[in-house]
Amino acid sequence: MRPRKTFLIAAILVGWIFTTYLIFIKNFKESNPQRDQSILQKVHYLEQNIHFAEESRGRLYREIINILQKEEKTTSTEALPPVVNNVDLIEVPAPIAETPPKPDGSSGLEKFQQKYINGDVNSPIIPVLVFACNRLSVNKCLDDLIRYRPRADQFPIIVSQDCDDEATRTMILSYKENVTLIRQPDQSDITVLPKEKKYKGYYKISRHYGWALKTVFKQGFESIIIVEDDLSIAPDFYEYFLGTYPILKKDQSLWCISAWNDNGKEGLIDGAASELLYRSDFFPGLGWMMTKELWEELEPKWPKAFWDDWIRQPEQRKERACIRPELPRTRTFGKVGVSNGLFFDKHLKYIKLSEEFVSFTKMNLTYLHKSIYDDMFLNAVYQSPVVTLDELKRGLVKTTDPVRVAYLTKEQYKRITKSLGLMDDFKSGVPRTAYHGIVSFFYNGRRVYLAPNVNWKGYDLTWS
Numbered sequence: 001m002r003p004r005k006t007f008l009i010a011a012i013l014v015g016w017i018f019t020t021y022l023i024f025i026k027n028f029k030e031s032n033p034q035r036d037q038s039i040l041q042k043v044h045y046l047e048q049n050i051h052f053a054e055e056s057r058g059r060l061y062r063e064i065i066n067i068l069q070k071e072e073k074t075t076s077t078e079a080l081p082p083v084v085n086n087v088d089l090i091e092v093p094a095p096i097a098e099t100p101p102k103p104d105g106s107s108g109l110e111k112f113q114q115k116y117i118n119g120d121v122n123s124p125i126i127p128v129l130v131f132a133c134n135r136l137s138v139n140k141c142l143d144d145l146i147r148y149r150p151r152a153d154q155f156p157i158i159v160s161q162d163c164d165d166e167a168t169r170t171m172i173l174s175y176k177e178n179v180t181l182i183r184q185p186d187q188s189d190i191t192v193l194p195k196e197k198k199y200k201g202y203y204k205i206s207r208h209y210g211w212a213l214k215t216v217f218k219q220g221f222e223s224i225i226i227v228e229d230d231l232s233i234a235p236d237f238y239e240y241f242l243g244t245y246p247i248l249k250k251d252q253s254l255w256c257i258s259a260w261n262d263n264g265k266e267g268l269i270d271g272a273a274s275e276l277l278y279r280s281d282f283f284p285g286l287g288w289m290m291t292k293e294l295w296e297e298l299e300p301k302w303p304k305a306f307w308d309d310w311i312r313q314p315e316q317r318k319e320r321a322c323i324r325p326e327l328p329r330t331r332t333f334g335k336v337g338v339s340n341g342l343f344f345d346k347h348l349k350y351i352k353l354s355e356e357f358v359s360f361t362k363m364n365l366t367y368l369h370k371s372i373y374d375d376m377f378l379n380a381v382y383q384s385p386v387v388t389l390d391e392l393k394r395g396l397v398k399t400t401d402p403v404r405v406a407y408l409t410k411e412q413y414k415r416i417t418k419s420l421g422l423m424d425d426f427k428s429g430v431p432r433t434a435y436h437g438i439v440s441f442f443y444n445g446r447r448v449y450l451a452p453n454v455n456w457k458g459y460d461l462t463w464s
């Protein structure tokens with residue numbers, strides 16, 4: 001019986017292989033070059049898409065958001081903000097170009113030539129470069145910047161406008177001598193691959209950033225604060241940058257000061273710790289300061305698109321950190337923009353702007369230097385007792401002292417952050433706000449460190 005059974009199985013197997021072979025041959029013969037070409041194209045397209053998706057999950061969000069936004073726009077009845085701005089500047093706007101236009105768009109910057117030289121490390125001249133396009137609500141941003149500005153000569157506000165939108169330009173010019181307008185002269189269409197059409201906005205933003213930073217740094221400034229037209233600022237915004245400026249200049253392991261906390265939501269921050277600052281391996285952007293040395297380094301390789309994701313790549317970051325506050329000193333109101341929408345509703349709109357004025361310039365901030373900070377911070381984190389997510393969430397932790405929640409894998413990290421309402425994404429393997437893999441936040445009245453193993457070896461680029 002046995003050999004017969006084996007023979008039967010073998011016969012069925014051979015039959016199956018033969019049939020599969022026939023089907024394959026048939027398909028192969030039927031193949032035509034046109035169809036093959038189209039399949040190849042599709043495969044290629046898919047490959048590129050997969051690669052793209054891996055590169056930035058965030059970007060995919062943005063795409064979904066764009067679609068939702070378009071729908072929203074067609075149904076929205078929300079009125080645009082009124083075309084008036086603060087105080088006594090509601091006069092007829094000045095003529096378009098008071099200074100003769102220069103082909104490179106930089107008219108109006110000449111006046112800074114003398115001024116910047118007077119700055120020194122204790123009283124530097126730091127221009128605030130505002131990126132604008134076609135949002136009339138840039139007035140909200142400018143009103144804040146002017147209202148809280150301690151000295152106009154120390155913090156000249158330069159608005160760089162892309163997009164050539166007349167109404168926005170008129171709005172900016174209505175601020176007269178309070179701001180200087182420069183115009184991104186290259187309004188040519190950017191050619192992108194068909195599949196990247198939806199990302200064109202990111203190409204335009206990157207081109208604008210490249211041009212404006214180059215133009216302003218060319219004036220000789222030592223550093224620049226970068227602001228986007230949909231940001232509100234906290235009362236001590238300038239004081240924060242002024243206070244941290246000397247460390248940025250001195251500590252080569254720092255490459256930016258940012259006013260942003262990615263997890264700066266009510267309930268995740270300690271409202272009483274307005275003076276608390278951190279080092280962060282995650283580049284936060286959104287109201288940030290960079291030095292001319294960094295610009296000189298980045299300028300030759302400035303990217304064509306997605307500048308913020310690009311800057312977070314290891315080749316650019318080179319293991320440098322930013323300073324970021326516990327309480328956010330900027331907040332975005334730009335729900336409608338190049339991306340946003342969903343991301344805005346889910347997250348950004350909950351970011352809480354700090355209200356108290358902290359005299360950072362009078363504080364000793366040397367603890368932020370790497371040589372002091374690393375020991376201090378890592379000790380604090382790894383001396384704190386480990387609790388489970390469950391204990392934390394159910395209020396079973398006895399102490400009010402700082403505690404630690406451990407994570408080892410990407411999946412664990414995602415699960416914990418999702419469950420606590422923290423940002424759960426990574427850029428170039430770095431979790432938002434993380435320093436040495438550690439995310440510090442506040443939960444039910446206590447400090448919590450979400451931390452990897454004490455012998456952590458560095459970020460894993462495949463975590464996304």
Ligand code: UD1
Nearest residue numbers: 131132133162204205208228229306307334337338339340
């Ligand atoms: C997001 C980021 C933003 C980053 C941008 C580029 C958040 C909340 N925002 O933009 O910090 O710079 O991705 O990757 O994460 N703009 C132009 N030209 C244009 C369109 C816009 O200069 O053609 C300017 C806007 O005026 C604004 C900035 O670019 O200052 C960002 O535009 P926005 O529409 O706010 O896009 P986000 O999705 O916020």
Ligand code: MN
Nearest residue numbers: 230332334337
């Ligand atoms: Mn924005």
